[in-house]
Amino acid sequence: MKLPHAQLAVLKTASADEDRPLTEVATEADLKPAAATRAAFELEDDGLVSVSEETDESVSLTDEGRQYVEEGLPELRLYAAAVDAGADESPVSLGQLIGASGLEGPAVDIALANFARKGYGEVDSGEVSVDPDADPDSDPERRALERLADGDDPDADEATIDPLESRGLVAREESTVRSVQVTDEGVNALMAGVSEAETVDRLTPELITSGEWEDVEFTEYNVEADAEQFQGGKEHILRQTANRVKDVLVGMGFEEMEGPHADAQFWINDCLFMPQDHPARTHWDQFALEEPSEIQDLPEDLVERVRSAHKDGVGPDGDGYHSPWTEETARRLDLRGHTTSLSMRYLSGHQIGELEPPQRYFSVEKVYRNDTLDPTHLLEFFQIEGWVMADDLSVRDLMGTFTEFYERFGITDLDFKPHYNPYTEPSFELFGTHPETGDIVEVGNSGIFREEVLSPLGVDCDVMAWGLSLERLLMLMYGFEDIRDVHGTLCDLELLRDVEVVH
Known part of the structure; x- marks a missing residue:
């Protein structure tokens, strides 16, 4: 043979x-x-x-797991600091223990969540008391992490590995x-x-x-034999959805806007008739640039009209904010918190010249906000901005536009809730029902621009506008419960490889 x-x-x-x-x-x-x-x-x-x-x-350690092997699990560090401070005899202030343990940022919440779960003590009204009989040296999660760090089998059951995996400290393969x-x-x-x-x-x-x-x-070929697996690149599902949104809006007669990601507060907020002392304009909500710190070119006549709207209002019955307004603040550069800055540039004629009604424009671009990360909020995300300029527009026109848009994605159960915006009147928020959890998810904000916004821009007809979340549209389309499943370092790679946007 x-x-x-x-x-x-x-x-x-x-x-x-x-x-x-x-x-x-x-x-x-x-x-x-x-x-x-x-x-x-x-x-x-x-x-x-x-x-x-x-x-x-x-089972292998993640980067965070290796960090905790070196520094200690946050709950054990909190326990050690509490024992040193005498919390086994009488309660000790949580603030004191956080400082003594060296915990900061997310590690504080992690420590508190696992401190009580493991029975190391209690946190009540900002004070910590510990169980003096607790034995952190025999903590099974700690021992499993140390064995993995030494290259040994963790020798732990599912009850130990499962919480470590859910905390992102170990990875199963x-x-x-x-x-x-x-x-x-x-x-x-x-x-x-x-x-x-x-x-x-x-x-x-x-x-x-x-x-x-x-x-x-x-040589004979065995066509049934397993072939070596290669994972090629593909377009991210979020980008696929963005392109789908663009196709739908272009099909509805809209044109696309483009503009800077870093822009003057003048375009981001002042043109929107948002007072300069509005809480959303602080560093808690926006990211300011250090270099350069301000814009050089602003149209002087438009700046004066916007300043006048803020200080004195618009029209004979208008009333401004009676709050401080300076051109220095208007010139400061921020990462845009919404793409309405593009709308202001286009409506004013500053971007592509004067526009005559009727007009329809949109953008699907990134915005940046200093939010707390959670299943529905990110520091940067995509906003679907759009507006229509025409005579005699009403809320019915706006609601009809949303209904037609979302029907293209199979979403028909929209809810509308009246809302307040400094720049639109009337205003309302949009909500959709999550297909998996049944929860009501906010998907956007909208309204008809106020006279205080349009008059300084030189627009003498109605403009209805909206800002929708691309990520939340994706959640409604595919049942994702957490934006981080498709965005950032925690995303599910298998999901991104397998899911295709439905056209």
Whole structure:
């Protein structure tokens, strides 16, 4: 019997007495793992070997897990600080313990959540008391992390590994382990004598020109054998959805706006008739630039009209804010907190020249806000901005536009809630029902621009406008419960590889 080189090497290296891992056989036979696997399946088809499979699960430390091995779990650091401060005898201020433990940022919340869960003590009205009989040295999560750091099996049950995985301190990985064993028929073939066949696995120009192709034996291909897996790149589902939104809006007669991500507060807030002492304009909500810190070019006549609207109002019955307004504040540069800055640039004629009604414009661009991260909030996200300029617009026109837009994505259960905005009147928020949880999710804000916004811009007709969240649209379309599933470092890579946007 003659066999190709790889098959012969696997047959001779494998054992008839026991299963041997294919990786071990490949190393000993000086073959690449993929070549050894392919050869084993070919030999199995001929009945010379048997191939078995089992799933192997491994647990490894994440970067955060390694950090806690070095620094200690936050709840254990809090416990140690509490014991040192005498909290085993009488309650101690939480603020004092946080400072003593060196915990800061998210680690504080992590410590508090796990401190009580593990029975190390209680936190009540800002004071901490500890259980003096607790034994942090035998903490099973701590011991599992230390064993993993030493390269050992964690020797822990699911009740220990599961919370560590949910905390992001360990990662589970599954792999398929294949083993091979020579069958009786394979033993008989070896005893009868097996030699290496002269085979080639591809037809080359040299074989054709020399004529040798007529005399060589070509390797048989097993089309059912497992192929090596390659993960190619693909367009992110969020970008797919953004492009889908653009297609829908263009199909509804809209044109796309473009503009800077860092812009003057004048365009971001002042043109929107938001007072300069409004809480949303503080550093708690916006990101300010240090260099450059202010814009150089602002249209002087428009600046004066906007200043007048803020100080004195618009029209004979108008009334301004009677609050401080300075051009210095208006010139300061921030990362835009909403893409309405683009709308102000376009409506004023500053971006592409004067516009005559009717007009429809939109953008699907990133905005930046200093929010607390949670399942529905990020520091940066995509906003779907849009507006229509025409005569005699009403709320019914705005609601009809939303209904048509969201129907294109299979969303028909919209709710509208009256709302207050400094820049629109009337105003309302949009809500949709989450398909998995049934929760009501806010998806956008909208309204018709006030005269105090339009008059300084030189617009003498109605303008209805909105800002919608692209990520929350995605949540309603596919049932995601957490924006971070598709955005940032915690996203589900398998989900991103498999999910396609429905057109």
